[in-house]
Amino acid sequence: xxxxxxxxxxxxxxxxxxxxxxxxxxxxxxxxxxxxxxxxxxxxxxxxxxxxxxxxxxxxxxxxxxxxxxxxxxxxxxxxxxxxxxxxxxxxxxxxxxxxxxxxxxxxxxxxxxxxxxxxxxxxxxxxxxxxxxxxxxxxxxxxxxxxxxxxxxxxxxxxxxxxxxxxxxxxxxxxxxxxxxxxxxxxxxxxxxxxxxxxxxxxxxxxxxxxxxxxxxxxxxxxxxxxxxxxxxxxxxxxxxxxxxxxxxxxxxxxxxxxxxxxxxxxxxxxxxxxxxxxxxxxxxxxxxxxxxxxxxxxxxxxxxxxxxxxxxxxxxxxxxxxxxxxxxxxxxxxxxxxxxxxxxxxxxxxxxxxxxxxxxxxxxxxxxxxxxxxxxxxxxxxxxxxxxxxxxxxxxxxxxx
Amino acid sequence: xxxxxxxxxxxxxxxxxxxxxxxxxxxxxxxxxxxxxxxxxxxxxxxxxxxxxxxxxxxxxxxxxxxxxxxxxxxxxx
Ligand SMILES: Cc1cc2nc3c(=O)[nH]c(=O)nc-3n(C[C@H](O)[C@H](O)[C@H](O)COP(=O)(O)OP(=O)(O)OC[C@H]3O[C@@H](n4cnc5c(N)ncnc54)[C@H](O)[C@@H]3O)c2cc1C
Ligand SMILES: [Zn+2]
Numbered sequence: 001x002x003x004x005x006x007x008x009x010x011x012x013x014x015x016x017x018x019x020x021x022x023x024x025x026x027x028x029x030x031x032x033x034x035x036x037x038x039x040x041x042x043x044x045x046x047x048x049x050x051x052x053x054x055x056x057x058x059x060x061x062x063x064x065x066x067x068x069x070x071x072x073x074x075x076x077x078x079x080x081x082x083x084x085x086x087x088x089x090x091x092x093x094x095x096x097x098x099x100x101x102x103x104x105x106x107x108x109x110x111x112x113x114x115x116x117x118x119x120x121x122x123x124x125x126x127x128x129x130x131x132x133x134x135x136x137x138x139x140x141x142x143x144x145x146x147x148x149x150x151x152x153x154x155x156x157x158x159x160x161x162x163x164x165x166x167x168x169x170x171x172x173x174x175x176x177x178x179x180x181x182x183x184x185x186x187x188x189x190x191x192x193x194x195x196x197x198x199x200x201x202x203x204x205x206x207x208x209x210x211x212x213x214x215x216x217x218x219x220x221x222x223x224x225x226x227x228x229x230x231x232x233x234x235x236x237x238x239x240x241x242x243x244x245x246x247x248x249x250x251x252x253x254x255x256x257x258x259x260x261x262x263x264x265x266x267x268x269x270x271x272x273x274x275x276x277x278x279x280x281x282x283x284x285x286x287x288x289x290x291x292x293x294x295x296x297x298x299x300x301x302x303x304x305x306x307x308x309x310x311x312x313x314x315x316x317x318x319x320x321x322x323x324x325x326x327x328x329x330x331x332x333x334x335x336x337x338x339x340x341x342x343x344x345x346x347x348x349x350x351x352x353x354x355x356x357x358x359x360x361x362x363x364x365x366x367x368x369x370x371x372x373x374x375x376x377x378x379x380x381x382x383x384x385x386x387x388x389x390x391x392x393x394x395x396x397x398x399x400x401x402x403x
Numbered sequence: 404x405x406x407x408x409x410x411x412x413x414x415x416x417x418x419x420x421x422x423x424x425x426x427x428x429x430x431x432x433x434x435x436x437x438x439x440x441x442x443x444x445x446x447x448x449x450x451x452x453x454x455x456x457x458x459x460x461x462x463x464x465x466x467x468x469x470x471x472x473x474x475x476x477x478x479x480x481x
Contacts, residue, residue: 230449239430241445244474289423292451293477297405299419332445388445 007097009177014189016213020048022371023209023218025196025232027051029060029172029357030349031224032179032190033364034371039186041365042372047188048218049180050211052195056176058226060357062326064249064283066262066273067358068105068167070125070132072396075382076335077128079362082379084166086361096178098170099276103262105167106140108147108311110156110267118162118266121398125164132164139163144261152310156268167262169273175360199235199346206236206345220371222347227292227327229350236343240350241332241388245286246293247354247401248300248325252318254278259312268307271400272315280318282308286328286354286401296323328353334402335394338367338383339376347371348385355399406477412464424457424467453480 022038024031027049038044051057067087069080091098109115118134125132137149140161149158180190191213200208200215208217223232227244255278264271272282284304287297301320309316331337331351336359338349349367352359366380376384387393397403406418428448429439448454453473460466471481 228451230447231451239442239446239448241447243447243449244451289418289472290447290449291474291477293475295406295477299405299417389441 007095009096009174009181011177011181011190012184014048014184014191016048016191016194016211016216017189018216020216020218021046022220022222023216024049024222024224025209026058026224026226027055027180027190027192028058028224028226029056029176029179029360030352030363031222032176032183033360034222034224034349034367035183035188035190036179037364037368038371039183039188041368044372045187047183048216049183049188049190050194050196050209051190051192054192055180055190056173059326059328059352060176060360061172062249062324063172063357064271064273064281065169065172065357066105066167066271067169068164069130070105070107070121070162070164070167070398072121072124072398073394074124074128075394076396076398077125077130079379080358081128081130083359083362086365087168087170087358090175090178090361094178094182096174096181098174098178100168100170102166102168103260103273104143104163104165105262106135106144106161106163106264108140108158108161108263108265110151110158110265112159114267115159118160121162130164131166132162135161135163144259144263146259146312146314147263148311148313151268156310169262171276172357179360179364196232199232204344206343219345220347221345222349222367222371224349226352227329229329229348236341236346238341238343240337240385242329242350243290244292244327245330245401246291246295246325247283247286247328248296248323249281249283250301250320250323251275251279251281252315253321255280255314255318263312265307265311266403268311269403270304270308272308272312279321280315283400285403286330292327294325294327296325328401330401333393333395334399335396336363336383337385338363338380339370339385341385353399354401406479408458408470408479410460410463410468412466413460416463420460420462421458422461424459426454426456451475
């Protein structure tokens with residue numbers, strides 16, 4: 001048997017039991033990673049992950065897979081850096097090929113305001129142990145000669161870029177499957193086509209969930225449902241600071257040459273990278289109106305295609321192959337919301353918006369530690385839901401859709 | 404297909420001509436004024452289904468209109 005077949009993911013599906021120690025709602029990356037870390041780090045294996053459709057069918061299988069830690073506030077820089085490091089060893093740890101590839105990310109700026117912002121980013125990143133550099137246009141050309149520095153005939157000249165060499169991508173489905181398989185191997189039940197339709201309460205506590213297959217009792221219930229978080233919080237009688245917005249992406253046909261980095265223009269509002277198949281993968285801003293619809297639109301394509309081909313002229317000759325949409329749990333400060341809720345027995349991991357794929361390993365690690373020890377890890381304490389009440393918001397415009 | 408929104412003044416126009424307006428939806432059940440302010444500043448009802456909302460016709464008549472949009476399908480219901 002060749003190495004590829006030996007390392008193929010083997011998923012063994014469980015059956016719903018009436019009780020678990022921990023129930024996780026949502027089989028996206030964050031739910032699966034929480035289960036994986038509970039099982040592998042804390043020996044907590046009487047755990048169910050309930051997924052209403054199929055694992056990775058939400059944003060964790062729809063994203064553009066950028067992994068980086070060049071954030072704008074120290075709390076987030078440290079957290080995402082932990083995740084970057086965990087991704088670097090995830091392949092070895094799970095013994096599954098997640099196609100993790102270091103690429104480096106360029107964030108080019110075309111205005112003086114952008115230039116100041118990205119210089120500041122490189123300083124604050126370095127002060128927090130992340131090696132983001134500020135590059136001159138000549139240095140950008142060394143990394144990506146394909147970028148036209150004279151964008152739009154000099155209308156939007158590239159003035160510089162912040163650059164994180166450690167930035168990478170990984171195949172999203174494989175990340176989800178590797179974590180699911182690792183959790184299953186330790187006895188976790190991952191249950192697909194299992195939808196939570198209500199929470200079971202005992203007085204002020206949540207003590208279980210009702211699914212389309214019956215009731216489950218569990219002392220700990222974790223909501224990890226991406227853009228659908230408001231529905232779960234409604235079941236608990238909680239209002240939260242999340243609005244659900246669509247985010248679109250597209251890929252082109254195969255570009256026959258290699259394009260190494262992840263390139264993003266902050267001022268022109270898009271980012272692009274090359275997939276392992278050679279397609280050019282691009283994303284941009286969120287839709288302005290909140291929505292749960294997966295509709296993708298032509299307006300999105302035409303608005304960003306124009307800017308992209310000015311920046312990377314070779315893209316003029318490519319065709320758009322596929323376009324799709326995910327629905328994102330946007331928090332008001334663009335920072336995650338993780339940890340306890342005012343309702344005992346109910347934990348959340350949300351506010352992953354357009355930026356949560358990179359956070360899957362560190363997010364699950366921290367949620368698992370909170371569940372296992374009953375103490376909120378220092379790394380995620382700043383991300384608690386009560387920060388809004390306590391005037392401790394962490395405004396950070398460091399992801400798509402936050403400008 | 405792009406979403407089209409009907410403005411009572413200009414007729415049916417593509418969504419991109421409009422700007423989505425904040426829906427202020429603090430529930431009446433929240434009585435305490437400080438709690439109402441907190442809710443208004445951060446929380447959202449974020450409903451999945453038909454919801455009345457205000458849009459500004461920026462690239463049209465520059466007036467506010469109210470429509471009912473189903474956020475599950477993006478269909479304009481009313
Ligand atoms: C187009 C696009 C590009 C993106 N690009 C990037 C990027 O480059 N880098 C990055 O870091 N992030 C990116 N993101 C964001 C990232 O994809 C998400 O933040 C991340 O995947 C969130 O993971 P999750 O597990 O919280 O949610 P999801 O993956 O959405 O999983 C939630 C799951 O919960 C299930 N569910 C919902 N309700 C219920 C219920 N009642 N009962 C049971 N199950 C339920 C859903 O079916 C779903 O499978 C992008 C997102 C999109 C849409
Ligand atoms: Zn009008």
